[in-house]
Structure formats: C-alpha cells, structure tokens
Amino acid sequence: MTDDRPTWTRTIEGRVDRLADATAFVEQCADASGIDLARPMAPALVLEEVFVNVCHHAMPNGTGLVELRCFRDGDVFVLEVEDSGPPFDPLSRPAPDTTTDLVTRNVGGLGLHLIRSVSDGLEYRREADRNVLRIEFRGRPMG
Amino acid sequence: MEIGTRKERGATVVTVAGRLDAMTTPDFDACLAAAIDEGNRAFVVDLAQLDYISSAGLRGILLAAKRLRGLEGSLRFAGVRGAVREVFDLSGFGSLFLLADSVDAALDASA
Numbered sequence: 532m533t534d535d536r537p538t539w540t541r542t543i544e545g546r547v548d549r550l551a552d553a554t555a556f557v558e559q560c561a562d563a564s565g566i567d568l569a570r571p572m573a574p575a576l577v578l579e580e581v582f583v584n585v586c587h588h589a590m591p592n593g594t595g596l597v598e599l600r601c602f603r604d605g606d607v608f609v610l611e612v613e614d615s616g617p618p619f620d621p622l623s624r625p626a627p628d629t630t631t632d633l634v635t636r637n638v639g640g641l642g643l644h645l646i647r648s649v650s651d652g653l654e655y656r657r658e659a660d661r662n663v664l665r666i667e668f669r670g671r672p673m674g
Numbered sequence: 675m676e677i678g679t680r681k682e683r684g685a686t687v688v689t690v691a692g693r694l695d696a697m698t699t700p701d702f703d704a705c706l707a708a709a710i711d712e713g714n715r716a717f718v719v720d721l722a723q724l725d726y727i728s729s730a731g732l733r734g735i736l737l738a739a740k741r742l743r744g745l746e747g748s749l750r751f752a753g754v755r756g757a758v759r760e761v762f763d764l765s766g767f768g769s770l771f772l773l774a775d776s777v778d779a780a781l782d783a784s785a
Binding site for chain 1: 695696697726728729730732733736737739740743756757760761764765766769770
C-alpha cells in the first residue's frame with residue numbers, strides 16, 4: 532500500500548444488530564476502491580461472517596468496539612477487522628464437511644468455510660492486545 | 675427481508691426477498707417453524723427475489739430441513755440465482771436439496 536491511497540476506517544459497536552451499518556460501510560469502500568472484484572458479493576459476505584463471529588467470541592457481554600479498515604493494495608481490496616477481545620484466531624478452527632447428506636450434515640462451521648471460499652488471502656495476527664484479521668479480495672483479471 | 679407464504683397445489687410456498695443474514699434469519703426460522711407446527715409438510719422456498727444469503731441463512735435452512743426430514747416432509751427450492759446460487763454451490767446445498775428453476779418446476783418434480 533502506498534501512502535497516497537486512502538484507508539477508510541469505521542468503528543462500530545460489536546453487536547449483531549449493527550451488522551447493517553458494518554455491511555453498508557464495507558460495500559461503500561469496495562465500490563470506492565474502483566476494483567472490479569472477481570466476486571462482487573464477497574466483501575459483504577466475509578464481513579458478516581467475521582463481524583458476527585467477533586460479536587459472539589470477542590465481546591459476549593455485548594460491549595466493545597470493532598474497527599473496520601478498508602483500503603486498496605494494487606489490484607486487491609483489503610478488509611481488516613480488529614477487536615480488543617481475548618486472543619482468538621478464527622482460522623484455526625476445522626473446516627466442515629460440505630459433502631455429507633442431510634442426516635449427518637453439521638449445521639455449524641459454514642461461516643468459516645464461506646470466508647475461506649470467497650476470499651483470496653487471509654491472515655490473522657495478534658497486535659498488542661488486539662485481534663486483527665486481514666482479508667484480501669482480488670479484482671477480475673484484465674481482458 | 676420480506677417473507678410470505680401461500681398454498682399452491684397442496685404445498686406451502688415460502689417466498690423470501692432481500693437479504694437472509696444474521697439479523698433477518700430468525701424471522702425466516704420463525705415463519706417456517708410456525709408453518710410446520712400448523713401441520714404443513716411439503717415446502718417450496720422461492721428465492722428468486724433473494725439477493726444475499728450468509729451462513730446464518732444456510733443454518734436456518736438446514737435446521738428446518740432436518741426437522742422436516744424427521745416428519746417425512748420435504749423442502750425444495752426454486753429460483754436460486756446469482757450470489758445466493760454461488761453460496762449454495764460453495765456449501766454443497768445442490769446435493770442436499772432439489773433446486774428447480776421455478777416454483778412450478780419444483781412442484782412438478784417427483785420426490
């Protein structure tokens with residue numbers, strides 16, 4: 532990322548009922564980035580899965596703030612989600628089996644599966660006392 | 675999200691429009707649960723007007739499907755398209771459910 536490119540930041544209460552605000556922010560940033568995303572629905576979907584996860588794991592009391600940061604890095608749209616909860620790496624959880632039949636199908640774990648499926652880069656880091664999840668979305672190949 | 679139900683050829687057709695996400699899925703769950711409680715067993719969910727679904731919506735669908743299976747009911751889908759189709763495909767829902775182009779086609783399909 533170069534310094535002359537903007538980073539859009541929004542701090543939102545970590546409650547599921549703030550999801551619509553968080554989604555609107557990320558969709559606006561994705562538009563403003565000017566990148567023709569290979570999967571246009573991906574940022575909103577990943578944002579929801581990550582945001583809801585953070586609300587449940589990082590702030591079970593319904594208090595706390597989530598910082599959303601968006602920027603363009605070359606042909607990649609980057610979303611970073613940061614919270615002050617206890618260390619929690621969502622990427623460390625096992626992937627669900629999406630090939631089983633209805634009887635044995637587990638209803639959990641699909642969120643992480645979708646995050647992995649529609650993003651092009653994922654990185655968790657613990658920074659000071661904060662969890663930071665960086666998600667990358669690639670633009671459509673030219674031509 | 676907007677949700678509506680109607681009876682068609684003996685089945686309950688549930689039409690869902692807008693977004694099926696962590697905020698709206700509880701209403702979807704409640705609607706299906708109420709219809710099942712009333713004794714309805716054959717369902718077609720029409721998603722032609724649905725623009726977005728997340729894992730919360732998928733979870734609601736799976737829970738309803740599991741409950742209906744125990745009651746020897748059925749849950750079929752019509753009009754799954756765009757981003758919703760993409761999420762269905764990524765989650766393996768195409769092999770779990772009958773996905774028809776239209777409500778009529780879903781009602782015509784044999785069990």
